Amino acid sequence: MLCIIITASVAAVATFFAKKHVLSGINEKCAFNTEDASCPVSCPQEPCDNEGTCVNGACSCNDGFAGSKCKIDVNQTCKFDANTLIPHPNICQLYYNCSQAVSPFPIDLETIFYSDIPQVIRPAYLHECPYPEFFSTNMSCQNYTDMKCGCRYETKNKFACKLCKHFNPDCVGFADGIHRNRYMSTPEEEYFECQDERNIYSGHNPCPKNMVPYNGKCTDLFEIKPSNWQRGYAIDCSNRTNGNYKSEHVQRCDIYYTCVNGNSTLTYCDSELVFDSKSSFCQNKTNVCTPCGSVVHCC
Ligand SMILES: *[C@@H]1O[C@H](CO)[C@@H](O)[C@H](O)[C@H]1NC(C)=O
Ligand SMILES: *[C@@H]1O[C@H](CO)[C@@H](O)[C@H](O)[C@H]1NC(C)=O
Ligand SMILES: *[C@@H]1O[C@H](CO)[C@@H](O)[C@H](O)[C@H]1NC(C)=O
Ligand SMILES: *[C@@H]1O[C@H](CO)[C@@H](O)[C@H](O)[C@H]1NC(C)=O
Ligand SMILES: *[C@@H]1O[C@H](CO)[C@@H](O)[C@H](O)[C@H]1NC(C)=O
Ligand SMILES: *[C@@H]1O[C@H](CO)[C@@H](O)[C@H](O)[C@H]1NC(C)=O
Ligand SMILES: *[C@@H]1O[C@H](CO)[C@@H](O)[C@H](O)[C@H]1NC(C)=O
Numbered sequence: 634m635l636c637i638i639i640t641a642s643v644a645a646v647a648t649f650f651a652k653k654h655v656l657s658g659i660n661e662k663c664a665f666n667t668e669d670a671s672c673p674v675s676c677p678q679e680p681c682d683n684e685g686t687c688v689n690g691a692c693s694c695n696d697g698f699a700g701s702k703c704k705i706d707v708n709q710t711c712k713f714d715a716n717t718l719i720p721h722p723n724i725c726q727l728y729y730n731c732s733q734a735v736s737p738f739p740i741d742l743e744t745i746f747y748s749d750i751p752q753v754i755r756p757a758y759l760h761e762c763p764y765p766e767f768f769s770t771n772m773s774c775q776n777y778t779d780m781k782c783g784c785r786y787e788t789k790n791k792f793a794c795k796l797c798k799h800f801n802p803d804c805v806g807f808a809d810g811i812h813r814n815r816y817m818s819t820p821e822e823e824y825f826e827c828q829d830e831r832n833i834y835s836g837h838n839p840c841p842k843n844m845v846p847y848n849g850k851c852t853d854l855f856e857i858k859p860s861n862w863q864r865g866y867a868i869d870c871s872n873r874t875n876g877n878y879k880s881e882h883v884q885r886c887d888i889y890y891t892c893v894n895g896n897s898t899l900t901y902c903d904s905e906l907v908f909d910s911k912s913s914f915c916q917n918k919t920n921v922c923t924p925c926g927s928v929v930h931c932c
Contacts, residue, residue, distance in 0.1 A: 810849025
C-alpha cells in the first residue's frame, strides 16, 4: 500500500524531540499570563532547572524533565515510584508513564522507506494519548472537548505520526466533513474526515452503499451531477424545460428528477410505485410501460 504515495515531504520530518521542536511547542497564550494558575510566570526571574529554556515567560524543558520549572527528573522519579504519571510540561498530548520505560512511539514508518532520515531519539517513558485525546492534569487521557490544556501546547494533529501527511492528512484549515485525500493516488479514492480540525477518519469511502462524499457529506450518487472529476448519476437540468424526468445515467425506476429553472431535485416514488414518463408521476407498475412497468404495448 505504501508504494502509492505520490508526494513525500522528507524535509519536514526532522527528529521529533530535538529541542527546537519543543521550544516551538510552548503555548503562546501562556506568555505573561498571570490569570491562569497553571501558567506560572516564573522565568526569567527564576531560571528554569535542568537546562530548561525560558520561552515567553514559561519554561520549555528538555526531554526527560517536567514540571513548570523543569525540576522533575523523569528517570529519577520513575526509579522511585513506578506508578507515577507525569504530564509532559509543554505538549498536551504527551505524558510520561513510569511503568513503561520504552516509549512506543514514534512509529518510524518513514525510516523504513527513507533510510537517509536519522533515527529519532525516543525519550524514556514518553507516551502519547490516543488521538485526539489530551492528557488531563487529573492524570488520564481525556477527550479534547472535556478539558483545558492551560499552558501546554495543543496540537490538533497526532503528534508522533510521521506519515500522517499522507495517510491521515492534517485537518487544520478544513471544514468539518469528508474530504478527498489528494496526497494518495490509488485506484480506489481515499478520503479523510475532519471534526474540529482533527482527523477522525482516513481511508476508503466511508459512506453507506450508493453514497459518496460530496461537499463534505455522504451524498446519494443519484443526487450528484456527474462531471469530469465527480462520479454521479443525477441528470443535468440546465437545458431542460421545467418538469419531471426519469433517471438516465443509470436506469432506476423508483426515482425521478424535477427540473426547476435548471436545478434538479431527486424524488423517490412511494414503495412499489415506479416513475411513468408519460404522466410524469409515480404510478402502479400495472399502468406503466416496460421496462419499469408491465404494460407491453405502449405507444
Ligand atoms: C533516562 O534514561 C534513559 C534510559 O536509561 C536514558 O537514555 C536517558 O538519557 C535518561 N534521561 C535523562 C534526562 O537522564
Ligand atoms: C501506564 O503503563 C501501564 C503499564 O504498561 C499501563 O497499564 C497503564 O495503563 C499506563 N497508563 C496510562 C495512563 O497510559
Ligand atoms: C469527544 O467529544 C465530542 C463532543 O462531545 C464528541 O463528538 C466526540 O465523539 C468525542 N470523541 C471521542 C473520541 O470520544
Ligand atoms: C478527569 O477530568 C475529566 C475532565 O477534565 C473528567 O471528565 C474525568 O472524569 C476525570 N477523570 C477522573 C479519573 O477523575
Ligand atoms: C445548454 O445549451 C447551451 C446553449 O445552447 C450550450 O452552450 C450548453 O453546452 C448546453 N449545456 C448542456 C449541459 O448541454
Ligand atoms: C438552484 O438551487 C440553488 C440552491 O438550492 C439556488 O441557489 C439557485 O438559485 C437555484 N438556481 C436556479 C436557477 O433556480
Ligand atoms: C397495483 O395494481 C394492482 C392491480 O390493480 C393491485 O393489486 C396493487 O395493489 C396495486 N399496487 C399498489 C401499490 O397500489
